[in-house]
Amino acid sequence: MLLTVTPNVCIERTVMIEDFAPGKVHRVPPQNLHVNAGGKGINAARVAAQLGCAVLATGWVGQRQMDWFAAQLKREGVPHDMVAVAADTRVCTNILNGTGTKTEIVEAGTPLDMIDGTRLLEKFEALLPQASLVAICGSYPPSAEGASDGFDAHLTSLTELARQNGKRVIVDGKGRAFEMVVRSQHPPWCIKPNLDEAAQLLHHPLTGEVAERTAVQEMLDFGVEVVLLSCGERGAYLGTAEGIRFFPAPLVREVSPVGSGDAMVGAFAAQFLATGNITEATRWGLAAGAANATQILSAFCNRADIEALLPPMA
Template sequence: MIVTLTLNPSLDRTIEIGELVRGDVIRATAAHLEPGGKGVNVSRALLANGVPSRALVPCGGDEGGQLIRLLRAEGVDVRALPISGRTRSNITLAEPDSTVTKINEPGPELSAGEFTAVTDQVLAEAGAGGCVVACGSAPPGLPAEAFLELCTRVVAAGDTLVVDTSGPALRAAATAGAALLKPNRDELAEVVERPLTCFDDVVDAAQELRSWGAGAVLASLGADGAVLVDAGGVLAGAAPVPRPRSSVGAGDALLAGFLAAGGVAAAGEGDPERAAVALTEALAWGAAAVSLPGSRMPRPADIRRETVRLHPRPDRARPLPTLN
């Protein structure tokens, strides 16, 4: 069973507009309200493609109740973990040229007791030999040591640990021996404390995370695709999206595709053929998500594996676009 944990979930409202002009009254052309949070999106993507998973979601207040109702309406197997704080709401403004402006609330703090209860529930739900996918930002005020303890307990229990987060929590997950880390370019640059200007920089940074204890690193690079660095070497690839609509949740769909194709086991064994299959699936799911509005997760009919191009020997010196 794949168990996802979203420590800082949200209600995500995506508003499509013609153009964002500060100070103006702007008329929306469409709006979508969906459950949000990286782990939540991974479970939604897996469900949409017939892969069983269970989503663990700390939640509180009216917003938390609405989040759980939305997930259950989609058929997600969700466990609500009550907390005293109020679940956050996020707003995304999407323009026709694919420019996306996000306004994210910080979310509630978790007390030490609440976090311990969450950790206990994660271990209980995963069981021995399960797969725990901890995704998203850590709640405000959560010490890196607490996240390290969660990761360490999961690994010690014999479960496969997959983590998609940032900052000190990402370093903690590597140190604890996570089987797979899935940072994006910004998150990877932040944790190694240097800019990443070309593929070579990304590979070196991924190898540094592996030297800290991580088994494999799947780095998502937006329109430049993704790079997988594991025991078998380096593999890169990309999938073009002719008409992008929203990048919200694309990295989560990418991770879900990798999980669904058995990518974690393939990366751990250093099996290049199986890793290539998993990376193809990941890129196809991620590209499909970009072509959909809001944070909708792709279904089988949305996924175009034939558009994926893998590069077993990527040009590691090729510059990456400058980030704004």
């Protein structure tokens, strides 16, 4: 079973407005608005479930939004065991216009405190025995006044707890919390940064293939066993102890790339659990990311969508 943790879940609104422009009033008919449960770990779990993988999603959800969130996840086929908090769940809005331009409005999230942090750790520990693989995905919400260190160390605590229980952990994160866990004494089994996130982690730009390959090796040198360096529509590097290899992404007509990285994580995890083969899991991850990019909604691609774009075996 794949256990996903989403520290900063969201209510995701996708709005299609043909002539969207700032400074205007836009009236949106119901058929042009879609609302779903979102957040990186939720998205990854949804794609993994589409591939037949048993999943369980956890994370913080506002108490006032819990009933809606639970019903939505049930409709989307994602089993869950969320932690209710007093703070409202954030709303993230994706606006697509008729020319293919995307505008994202991403709320940071309502501040949470350390009591909320402890409750998620306790929930995570209780769920770990059911898990064969863990994916911790996304950023953290702001910390409330009094939480002096914020949640920078929380990701490391989750990862260490999983490692202590013999679980492999995939981390798809960014910022200070991501840097802390990668540079910790017990780093994750697998990480999936994009080029910007890797540059931030390593404190230097990644310009050109040589710099990208060097960056993959630098991340492996931290003790991470599997590095998936996403290069967007170009593809991704897979780095392991056996070497570093670049996988080109399938060529598609892009509609919206939002959620492609999440789809990649979900498919990678599902296929790794099914086969134990990291190379095969990477192929499926790339296909899922590409399939997602052809669709309006984030991480709603299914098995047929993904299989149609599987890169050929080398």
